[in-house]
Amino acid sequence: MQLHPHTDSPIRTRDTRGRRTGRRAGRLAGAAAALALAVGLGPLTSPGAHAADNPYERGPAPTTSSIEALRGPYAVSQTSVSSLSVSGFGGGTIYYPTSTSDGTFGAVAISPGYTAYESSIAWLGPRLASQGFVVFTIDTLTTLDQPDSRGRQLLAALDHLTQRSSVRGRVDASRLGVMGHSMGGGGSLEAAKSRPSLQAAIPLTPWNLDKTWPEVTTPTLIFGADGDTIAPVASHAEPFYSSLSSSLDRGYLELNSATHFTPNSSNTTIAKYSVSWLKRFIDNDTRYEQFLCPLPRPSLTIEEYRGNCPHGS
Structure with missing residues (x-):
């Protein structure tokens, strides 16, 4: 390519x-x-x-090794959230740093894709939480809904997390983000469009019939996959990225030798740049700017990367 x-x-x-x-x-x-x-x-x-x-800075100074590691510096606990105890989404699992010595943490809700369940994106829960975030991997009300519904459910999950969950005291409600795979990735764009106060959005091989997102004001990092035949980058990830305002902090990372389902398994490249993006924009942690600027170069795992550098003041 x-x-x-x-x-x-x-x-x-x-x-x-x-x-x-x-x-x-x-x-x-x-x-x-x-x-x-x-x-x-x-x-x-x-x-x-x-x-x-x-x-808002959390954890020790990052290194390439620390952000590529399977686990970050924080021990992680988790709690299940029954679908019967919530409204507006299908329940899920909250992963959070066990320690309370650092105060509250930023948080991110993550949606699975079309026909998929929370288990398909569960690997992101402990991996991101161990870097200093509260992470809510969710199930949806139905596996067959569309991106706009996924977006509403992501926001409902964040509202539950910050207002009613058992770990709400650990979360800084002003520092929230969304992620999602496939239909859930399209949903993360919908959520960012609906709630401009979100600090970060990361769509993973996203799918959406809406191709233009000039309304989004949330810093957004889009992952595409060069071998994606379900949401081909030419008709999904790339136009989504290109339609974002050029004044927005935005990034497009196309995974090399990857498929639509690459985000469903533990992946160092996805984790490395997701952690960096969430740290940079949810925590305002400029220590992570080094991994985003200069722009990452093509490699065995990166087909290409587009974005703006340096990031906004």
Whole structure:
């Protein structure tokens, strides 16, 4: 496949949504660290320095190994949510960091695809939670519904998580995101369109009859698969990405030698860039910018990557 030219605006000078609290402080801290290194003072490593500048920052400084690992720094607990105890979606499983010493965490709800169940995306639960998120993998009211319904159910799951769940005290309700596979990926776009306050959206080999998403103002990373014959990238993932505003923090990662169902199994590339995207935009954690900018290059697992760098101020 021929690589597509990168045409995104290289710099975004201001945050039009005004929801990136803590970023300016993070940039100032970064500048101070750079100055310290320049004058030979060494890195600024005083305990809690980063956390003081960005109160949403969680966990140790990331490395390539840490974001590719099967488990991150947090031990994870889980709790089942019965469909009989909720309204608007089909129940599911909540994965969350066991420790409460770091305060509250950002959260993400994840929907399966058409005809699929929560089990098809369950691997993402502990993997993302162990990096410092509360993760809600859900079942839907029916396996045969459409993306708009999946979007509403993702939002209903987030509402349950933050308002009624047994772990609601562990969640920062102002820092939420959505993910989904296939029909659920199309649903994650619907959810972001309906609720602009969401901080991140990650559609995985998404399917949707609606091809244009200029209304979305949530930072969005779309995964496509070069061998997808169910939601071919040419008629789904690529036009979805291209229709997002060029001023939006957006990314398109096309998986190499992958199929529509690649997101249904543990996958290091999906996990690595999902963690980086969620950290960068739910937690405003600029320590993860290094994995997104410069743009990832084609590799054995990446057919191509398009996006904007640096990300919004």
